[in-house]
Amino acid sequence: MAEPAVRVPKVKVALSTASVYPESTAAAFEIAGRLGYDGVEVMVWTDPVSQDVEALRRLSELHGVPILAVHAPCLLITQRVWSTDPWTKLVRARSAAESLGASTVVVHPPFRWQRSYAREFVRGIWRMADETEVRFAVENMYPWRYRDREMQAYAPDWDPTKEDYRHFTVDLSHTSTARNDALAMVDRMGDRLGHVHLADGRGSGKDEHLVPGRGTQPCAELLERLATNGFDGHVVVEVNTRRAMSAEERYADLAEALAFTRLHLAAPVPGSGAGEPSGTRVPPGRDADG
Numbered sequence: 383m384a385e386p387a388v389r390v391p392k393v394k395v396a397l398s399t400a401s402v403y404p405e406s407t408a409a410a411f412e413i414a415g416r417l418g419y420d421g422v423e424v425m426v427w428t429d430p431v432s433q434d435v436e437a438l439r440r441l442s443e444l445h446g447v448p449i450l451a452v453h454a455p456c457l458l459i460t461q462r463v464w465s466t467d468p469w470t471k472l473v474r475a476r477s478a479a480e481s482l483g484a485s486t487v488v489v490h491p492p493f494r495w496q497r498s499y500a501r502e503f504v505r506g507i508w509r510m511a512d513e514t515e516v517r518f519a520v521e522n523m524y525p526w527r528y529r530d531r532e533m534q535a536y537a538p539d540w541d542p543t544k545e546d547y548r549h550f551t552v553d554l555s556h557t558s559t560a561r562n563d564a565l566a567m568v569d570r571m572g573d574r575l576g577h578v579h580l581a582d583g584r585g586s587g588k589d590e591h592l593v594p595g596r597g598t599q600p601c602a603e604l605l606e607r608l609a610t611n612g613f614d615g616h617v618v619v620e621v622n623t624r625r626a627m628s629a630e631e632r633y634a635d636l637a638e639a640l641a642f643t644r645l646h647l648a649a650p651v652p653g654s655g656a657g658e659p660s661g662t663r664v665p666p667g668r669d670a671d672g
Contacts, residue, residue: 524560549576558583
């Protein structure tokens with residue numbers, strides 16, 4: 383029997399529950415199960431189900447979809463979710479991850495106005511990481527821009543590679559918005575890259591979260607690199623489907639994102655002479671304006 387020409391790593395591909403907004407967290411589990419995602423990342427936000435560990439457990443069991451990661455409530459719209467104290471939020475995210483069998487908690491750097499939290503953030507994340515097997519993977523963000531003005535909204539920095547963290551999350555929509563080199567950032571993260579948010583962008587001042595392949599970010603190149611370098615985290619599709627005109631269109635977008643990810647999350651076996659077969663790349667499809 384011939385040896386396979388490509389090697390597919392045992393990296394799980396998950397769907398962020400944020401990818402189905404404005405549909406519910408429950409809908410994300412159903413869609414992930416129907417499409418064949420390996421699991422979900424739960425974005426903890428204003429949907430009460432996303433905040434309820436037992437409700438999430440029931441959804442996971444009902445649809446046969448594991449919960450692989452928990453995204454702590456770090457957004458502006460979640461400032462009062464699970465407490466107004468940011469450390470309490472992280473403790474609850476860790477507890478939820480441990481209870482649900484998730485391996486990762488995704489966390490953003492603090493906002494600059496969270497001064498006490500920002501001062502203690504690096505040391506505090508290390509302290510929390512020492513208390514659990516769950517990875518605290520700090521995510522890259524971006525400067526906020528309005529016309530020709532730029533504001534540094536995060537502290538210690540929107541670029542987590544400027545600090546010493548045990549694990550990182552790289553988000554390719556955020557690298558697009560920041561207008562920095564995604565692969566160079568991944569190089570700086572090195573073997574501490576523990577988690578990937580896969581999405582695309584065109585360098586807009588807005589955080590676009592396009593379906594991978596519809597923007598200018600090196601989504602395919604990153605996936606191909608992960609397939610060869612022993613990456614042992616998860617790849618999470620985190621895209622914006624708010625412009626979808628129907629449930630069927632949203633479903634098609636998320637199916638395309640999964641197909642793109644699985645296609646490129648593979649590497650030729652050395653010496654096989656394998657290359658990318660003609661016509662196997664997923665076509666770009668619609669642009670962000672439909």
